[in-house]
Amino acid sequence: MLKKFKPFWSYDITKTENWLTSMAAQGWHVGELNTVTRQFFFEKGEPADVTFRIQYETDELSSALTDDGWQDVFQHNKWHILRNGKPVQDISRFPVRDGIIKRNKIVMNIFGGIFLYHLLTFIIFLFISGSILLLSEGGSFNVEGSPFWVITIAAWILMWTFVPYSAIKLYRSVKQLSENPEVTEFDMISASKSAGNVKTKWKFGWNYEPDKLKQWLEKMEQDGYNLVRISMAGVRFHFVAGKPRNVSYNADYQTTRNQNYFAIHKEAGWRLMYTSGSFQTKWAIWAKEYQDSEEPPQLYSDSKHMLKHARSVTITHLAIFSPLIAMYIGLIVMNIHLAQTGGIDTLSWFNTILFGIVIIEFGLICLKSGLYYRRMKQKVAGVD
Numbered sequence: 001m002l003k004k005f006k007p008f009w010s011y012d013i014t015k016t017e018n019w020l021t022s023m024a025a026q027g028w029h030v031g032e033l034n035t036v037t038r039q040f041f042f043e044k045g046e047p048a049d050v051t052f053r054i055q056y057e058t059d060e061l062s063s064a065l066t067d068d069g070w071q072d073v074f075q076h077n078k079w080h081i082l083r084n085g086k087p088v089q090d091i092s093r094f095p096v097r098d099g100i101i102k103r104n105k106i107v108m109n110i111f112g113g114i115f116l117y118h119l120l121t122f123i124i125f126l127f128i129s130g131s132i133l134l135l136s137e138g139g140s141f142n143v144e145g146s147p148f149w150v151i152t153i154a155a156w157i158l159m160w161t162f163v164p165y166s167a168i169k170l171y172r173s174v175k176q177l178s179e180n181p182e183v184t185e186f187d188m189i190s191a192s193k194s195a196g197n198v199k200t201k202w203k204f205g206w207n208y209e210p211d212k213l214k215q216w217l218e219k220m221e222q223d224g225y226n227l228v229r230i231s232m233a234g235v236r237f238h239f240v241a242g243k244p245r246n247v248s249y250n251a252d253y254q255t256t257r258n259q260n261y262f263a264i265h266k267e268a269g270w271r272l273m274y275t276s277g278s279f280q281t282k283w284a285i286w287a288k289e290y291q292d293s294e295e296p297p298q299l300y301s302d303s304k305h306m307l308k309h310a311r312s313v314t315i316t317h318l319a320i321f322s323p324l325i326a327m328y329i330g331l332i333v334m335n336i337h338l339a340q341t342g343g344i345d346t347l348s349w350f351n352t353i354l355f356g357i358v359i360i361e362f363g364l365i366c367l368k369s370g371l372y373y374r375r376m377k378q379k380v381a382g383v384d
Contacts, residue, residue, distance in 0.1 A: 002041070314369040321365050328362075331352075
């Protein structure tokens, strides 16, 4: 019997699942969880490559999940630890995350509310204290000692470390569970590292010409390299050497996303491989396998929507980089004018050269985006 103390295991469910998988690979199989003391209990056995999922649901395991190889290895109240011994690429159904997302949102809001309340009271305290110092004649006030200072300091340390840490971790976990792929980084990558089957490729600037990314990913699949994960930054692609597959990829850009965006595509059989949620670039990369006898599926089959999507990508990049190009051109003109009139130092000449490099880089981005729109326009015209 092995005991492991994990006080924050529920803050990052994906990380905990990966940890359970790594323990099983070492021959330690989870059998029990004490949700109060935050302890996991393991039994020693044979090393195994298995996949774990944690659920927070009142319902029993559905027949669809049990038919796909999932079994309940631990259950207490709403918590379930599920295990599947099949290779992760052969698992077609994964447990839903709705219960955990809802629970963690509630806990996150509680911690966030507590932190904001104490932050507000602290600001009010500083304001009142400052007012007293300014308005009092002596300009000072006395602080009386107290035997409870140790408790007060401990409470303050807890409030300014544990509470915001909990809120931030839970926010990231909710975001990850809501949007990220069902297959985690560890599920397939770490299981294949020992065999040397992992290939990592870097792909910069694919969002300026997403049609070329689509072609490249589909070619990798046909060559027997199956995509399993894309890094958070969206530039590092992890492949596992497997069997050649027919997989249709689509990089989708949305200026806004409604609540049903991910659910609609998942229900249609698409697997989410990557998503970014910044205010400027809301990209999602979707994948769907198909048979030789089938036509390659398209995320959007409407030619008007395809052209609208390409136009949106191009306009967004032009709107971001065109003003920057104009600004740097203005700086170069100003430096040249200064050089002709009064002269400029070495640093200014260096900056001028650097501005020129930046202009070329941003110009290439605009050109790539424009050529992408042109290719899509020609494609749509050919379809019509």
